[in-house]
Amino acid sequence: MQKLPRTFYDRDTIVVARELLGKFLVRKSRGIRRVGKIVETEAYLGPHDLAAHSARGLTERTKIMFGPPGFAYVYFIYGMYFCMNVVTEREGHASAVLLRAIEPVKNIEGRTCGPGLLCRAIEIDRELNGHDLLSDDFFITEPDEAESFSIIKRPRIGVDYAKHWAKRHLRFYIKGNPFVSRR
DNA sequence: TGCACGATGAAC
DNA sequence: TTCATCGTGCAC
Numbered sequence: 001m002q003k004l005p006r007t008f009y010d011r012d013t014i015v016v017a018r019e020l021l022g023k024f025l026v027r028k029s030r031g032i033r034r035v036g037k038i039v040e041t042e043a044y045l046g047p048h049d050l051a052a053h054s055a056r057g058l059t060e061r062t063k064i065m066f067g068p069p070g071f072a073y074v075y076f077i078y079g080m081y082f083c084m085n086v087v088t089e090r091e092g093h094a095s096a097v098l099l100r101a102i103e104p105v106k107n108i109e110g111r112t113c114g115p116g117l118l119c120r121a122i123e124i125d126r127e128l129n130g131h132d133l134l135s136d137d138f139f140i141t142e143p144d145e146a147e148s149f150s151i152i153k154r155p156r157i158g159v160d161y162a163k164h165w166a167k168r169h170l171r172f173y174i175k176g177n178p179f180v181s182r183r
Numbered sequence: 184t185g186c187a188c189g190a191t192g193a194a195c
Numbered sequence: 196t197t198c199a200t201c202g203t204g205c206a207c
Contacts, residue, residue, distance in 0.1 A: 051190070059203080060203085116192065158189080158190055
């Protein structure tokens with residue numbers, strides 16, 4: 001199992017969002033190693049992207065997005081859910097990829113289709129905001145066996161307020177995968 | 184210091 | 196379509 005290197009994340013955000021599909025998200029907590037295959041992502045391109053949190057500038061909440069690539073940006077939403085992103089591109093670019101759904105691979109209970117459910121199932125919370133994804137308890141790897149699949153592009157979910165940015169096809173998912181949150 | 188609202192999910 | 200639930204960001 002090969003842990004993705006920093007250089008994987010330090011690339012164009014759309015490329016990272018597409019290539020994260022099929023990769024394994026690994027989370028070790030309380031002595032349990034949980035693994036899920038990433039099947040749905042969304043790209044947030046930086047401060048000029050009106051749907052991105054970084055469009056509001058550098059704040060206490062978004063400072064992780066403005067940091068170096070390969071770190072987790074975890075935020076609290078709607079008073080009850082966490083969402084998990086990986087920071088991409090060079091420091092200061094403020095771009096990230098939201099993980100929207102995973103397919104259970106190992107030690108995962110409950111539903112995982114949707115960013116909030118995904119975090120609940122694999123035990124991601126505010127403690128992991130800013131966590132290095134090259135660490136030993138939270139990282140992403142190549143899958144055991146390479147798999148062939150088609151990638152579907154659609155508009156991102158829940159960003160209708162972002163004017164023309166809401167229409168862009170920046171959501172990606174594995175065609176036909178039953179764990180995708182919405183088709 | 185107050186308040187509107189959100190990169191959600193579930194119920195109705 | 197409505198609601199639970201609360202931190203963030205911005206108005207005042």
